[in-house]
Amino acid sequence: MANEMAIPYVFRSDAQRYEGVRPVNVYLLRTVFLLMFLFVGYDSWSYLLGHEGAWDPMKAAAWSMFAAYSLLAILGVFQPLKMLPLMFFVILYKSVWLLFVAYPLWAAGQLAGSPAEGMARVFVWVPLAIVVVPWKYVLDKYVLRRR
Helix, strand or coil: CCHHHCHHHHCCCCHHHHCCCCHHHHHHHHHHHHHHHHHHHHHHHHHHHHCCCCCCHHHHHHHHHHHHHHHHHHHHHHCCCCCHHHHHHHHHHHHHHHHHHHHHHHHCCCCCCCCCHHHHHHHCCHHHHHHHCCHHHHHHHHHCCCC
């Protein structure tokens, strides 16, 4: 047990326990999934449960999606490698939004003070999700279909 807490162990791949992924990647994935569960879950469920009056269908769909993915994120805390597709979804939808919504506003000098500014501040953290994904494992497992 003490050996598993040593710094060199955390950075070495563990084929038996984590399908060859370094424990540090697994711990970082768990941390990001936990943060997604806590922050996205708090915001989305607070909005859904506290809403009064008629729903805007598009806004309701967006908040429902956020609530659902926050619940799926808790599974990622316990099974981070199996929940990588959720991380792909997060990376893709945030990157697409930043590219098609935030970037044009920023390039035109209109992002600051716009309704999109708050979301851009949150979505700009997408590189964190990109960094914690074990891309060699993703290539082997999802692209080349090895293992």
